[in-house]
Amino acid sequence: MKNKYSIFSLIKNAFSYHENWQRAWRDPEPKKEYEAIIIGGGGHGLATAYYLAKKHNMKNIAVLEKGWIGGGNTGRNTTIIRSNYLWDASAGLYDHALKIWEGLSQELNYNVMFSQRGVMNLAHNLQDVRDLKRRTHANRLNGIDAVWLNTNEVKKFCPIINTSPNIRYPVLGGTLQRRAGTARHDAVAWGYARGADSMGVDIIQNCEVKGIKRNGDSVEGIETTKGFIKTKKIGVVAAGHSSVIAKMVDLKLPLESKPLQALVSEPVKPIIDTVVMSNAVHAYVSQSDKGELVIGAGTDAYVSYTQRGSHDVVEGTLKAILELYPIFSRMKMLRQWGGIVDICPDASPIISKTHIKGLYFNCGWGTGGFKATPGSGDLFAHTIANNEPHKLNADFNINRFVSGDLVDEHGAAAVAH
Amino acid sequence: MFLINCPYCGERDQSEFSAGGEAHIIRPKQPTELSDDQWAEFLFMRKNIKGVQLERWNHAHGCRKWFNMVRDTSNDKIHAVYKMGEKPPIK
Numbered sequence: 001m002k003n004k005y006s007i008f009s010l011i012k013n014a015f016s017y018h019e020n021w022q023r024a025w026r027d028p029e030p031k032k033e034y035e036a037i038i039i040g041g042g043g044h045g046l047a048t049a050y051y052l053a054k055k056h057n058m059k060n061i062a063v064l065e066k067g068w069i070g071g072g073n074t075g076r077n078t079t080i081i082r083s084n085y086l087w088d089a090s091a092g093l094y095d096h097a098l099k100i101w102e103g104l105s106q107e108l109n110y111n112v113m114f115s116q117r118g119v120m121n122l123a124h125n126l127q128d129v130r131d132l133k134r135r136t137h138a139n140r141l142n143g144i145d146a147v148w149l150n151t152n153e154v155k156k157f158c159p160i161i162n163t164s165p166n167i168r169y170p171v172l173g174g175t176l177q178r179r180a181g182t183a184r185h186d187a188v189a190w191g192y193a194r195g196a197d198s199m200g201v202d203i204i205q206n207c208e209v210k211g212i213k214r215n216g217d218s219v220e221g222i223e224t225t226k227g228f229i230k231t232k233k234i235g236v237v238a239a240g241h242s243s244v245i246a247k248m249v250d251l252k253l254p255l256e257s258k259p260l261q262a263l264v265s266e267p268v269k270p271i272i273d274t275v276v277m278s279n280a281v282h283a284y285v286s287q288s289d290k291g292e293l294v295i296g297a298g299t300d301a302y303v304s305y306t307q308r309g310s311h312d313v314v315e316g317t318l319k320a321i322l323e324l325y326p327i328f329s330r331m332k333m334l335r336q337w338g339g340i341v342d343i344c345p346d347a348s349p350i351i352s353k354t355h356i357k358g359l360y361f362n363c364g365w366g367t368g369g370f371k372a373t374p375g376s377g378d379l380f381a382h383t384i385a386n387n388e389p390h391k392l393n394a395d396f397n398i399n400r401f402v403s404g405d406l407v408d409e410h411g412a413a414a415v416a417h
Numbered sequence: 418m419f420l421i422n423c424p425y426c427g428e429r430d431q432s433e434f435s436a437g438g439e440a441h442i443i444r445p446k447q448p449t450e451l452s453d454d455q456w457a458e459f460l461f462m463r464k465n466i467k468g469v470q471l472e473r474w475n476h477a478h479g480c481r482k483w484f485n486m487v488r489d490t491s492n493d494k495i496h497a498v499y500k501m502g503e504k505p506p507i508k
Contacts, residue, residue: 243465254461256438257490302436305467305491310418312432345461402457 005109024190025197030204030226034062036233036384037222039209039245041065043074043185044362044369045237046192046203047377048384053199055378056385062202064209064224066241070189073239076307076339077370078262078284078296080275082119082180084146086135089395090348090409091142096392097375098179104374110191112183113289117274119180120149120157122324124169124280132175132279139177149174158276160327167323169281182275182286188373212248218357219249235360235384240305240340242363249356253363254345254401258299259309259338260367261317265331267291281320293331295321299341299367309338341366346400348407351380351393360384361398419493424500425480437473439463440485441505467491471505 003009003022013021036052038045041063052058063069081101083094105112123129132148139146154174155163163171193203204226211223212234221230236245240257267290277284284296297317300310314336322329344350344364349372351362362380365372379393389397400406422428445451445459464470470490475483487496487507497506 241467243463244467252458252462252464254457254463255465256463257465257467300436302472303438303465303470303490304493306493308418308493310431312418342465401461402453404453 024194025203028202028204030062030064030202030207030224030229031060033221033230034202035060035231036235037061037229037231038063038235038237039222040072040237040239040241041069041189041193041203041205042072042237042239043070043188043192043373044239044365044376044380045235046070046189046196047373048235048237048362048380049201049203049377050192050196050199051378051381052385053196053201056381058385059200062204062229063196064207064222064229065203065205066208068205069193069203070186073339073341073369074185074189074373076262076337077185078286078294079182079185079288079370080119080180080277080284080286080296081114081183081371082177082275083144083371084119084121084135084139084175084177084180085409086138087407087409088142089407091139091144092392093349093375093379093396094372095142095144096378097372100374100378101183102179104183104188104191108191108195110187110194112187112191114181114183116179116181117286118157118176118178119275119277120154120174120176122154122161122174122276122278122280123172124278125172128280129172132173136175145177145179147176147178149176158272158274160272160325161276162324162326169320169323171324180275184289185370188370192373192377209245209248212245212359214249214356217355219359231358233358233360233384235362235380237362237380239363239365239369240342242342242361246361249359251354251356253342253350253361253398255342255364256303257305257340257342258302259304259306260299260341261297261309261314261336261338263295263297263314263333263336264288265293265295265328266334268293268331271327276324278320278324281324283317283320283324285321285325292334293328295333299343305340307338307340341369343367346406346408347410349376349396350398351376351383351396352389352398353383353387354398419495421474421486421495422498423476423479423482424484424498425482426476429476429479433476433478435475435477437475437483439465440471440473469496469507
């Protein structure tokens with residue numbers, strides 16, 4: 001076990017000018033064979049490895065990452081965590097994750113800076129009001145905290161919102177989930193990496209998967225840029241590149257990979273102490289601990305792997321932000337970036353085994369995967385270890401696209417249901 | 418963001434166009450005879466290629482006509498544009 005982080009280790013290392021902290025995880029070369037291999041070293045992949053080692057006693061496992069850990073969508077999202085989904089299956093999945101978030105810093109001995117500052121979803125027309133009220137009721141039936149706020153209560157909760165009835169899309173109310181909030185995205189990847197590594201998991205960075213070797217209908221190993229690695233179980237958590245991996249075994253997935261953009265402003269003093277999302281105008285905003293406004297834009301409508309995205313999407317989002325928050329009109333945006341999100345037709349994820357023995361896919365999180373990181377890892381680890389889904393992810397199997405039993409949840413980015 | 422050479426209107430900004438997804442997915446001629454697997458394949462499964470892909474686009478804020486495109490999704494470079502009903506110029 002690694003040295004535990006604590007106030008004492010902090011004081012001790014302060015005396016040596018913080019030059020003697022041990023590294024948080026090793027940098028091993030791949031072994032010849034593993035019990036299981038996870039493809040993709042993002043939050044979901046690292047969490048999967050962590051729970052495989054911790055709850056299912058599989059210690060001889062590796063995580064392969066093409067770039068560096070947490071360098072994909074884990075480091076590119078707007079860090080929003082909530083569980084106020086409409087359908088029972090989604091509510092179960094996302095609230096499972098939220099419950100793990102609530103104790104995650106303690107469990108990992110790593111401060112993931114989880115902050116339950118609340119997430120407010122605004123309604124801008126009568127249909128929004130009906131949909132959001134319905135969602136509030138559905139949430140409460142599923143044991144998820146949710147309240148409806150009228151326009152005055154919205155204004156009271158977040159005073160900088162323009163609640164004038166004369167704007168193009170006036171605020172008619174909103175829902176609030178107080179247990180929701182944000183976390184530090186990089187810390188989640190680093191915390192899980194450190195936890196998994198300390199239990200013996202090999203995290204292998206700069207190692208790209210080139211092919212998957214099969215024997216009949218079961219997997220035998222992975223061809224990588226660091227040579228061939230033998231394994232009987234492969235968990236693919238490759239987000240936007242899931243279809244690229246699937247193609248290696250001639251598997252087609254119901255996914256389209258698209259750029260999703262986000263941007264941050266110059267840092268300013270605290271002005272917004274919650275997360276506000278708006279379905280109809282598609283704009284959401286929160287403020288980071290550094291003081292930057294963190295703004296999420298929409299996806300482009302076309303398939304692209306460029307991690308860029310179109311300018312008109314950003315422009316549309318900022319127009320909406322400015323109408324809702326006129327106070328931000330003089331602020332400058334500092335950085336803009338894109339991440340490639342893999343979107344399912346029903347905007348719900350796939351956490352499933354496949355028809356190939358030993359091959360498992362965790363993908364299709366689309367625009368809203370970060371919030372699910374701990375739950376996704378936990379349930380995917382269960383699925384891989386037992387070769388059967390947990391009851392919480394049974395509905396998220398890949399066969400739902402054949403049976404028609406979809407989890408139609410176009411709520412991933414708080415896009416209207 | 419890129420420019421698209423509409424076969425009817427010439428070069429226009431991409432924001433004038435809507436993307437229609439993967440091209441040359443043929444609607445089943447005998448829908449009643451299709452199995453669930455075949456329906457899933459037609460409705461949901463996509464190639465989602467990283468690289469050169471054939472796709473449909475519509476000049477929604479222009480001539481409103483549909484056409485096909487050969488585009489590299491790894492760098493957004495457009496290799497060719499061709500009309501509906503025509504064979505793809507490469508591949």
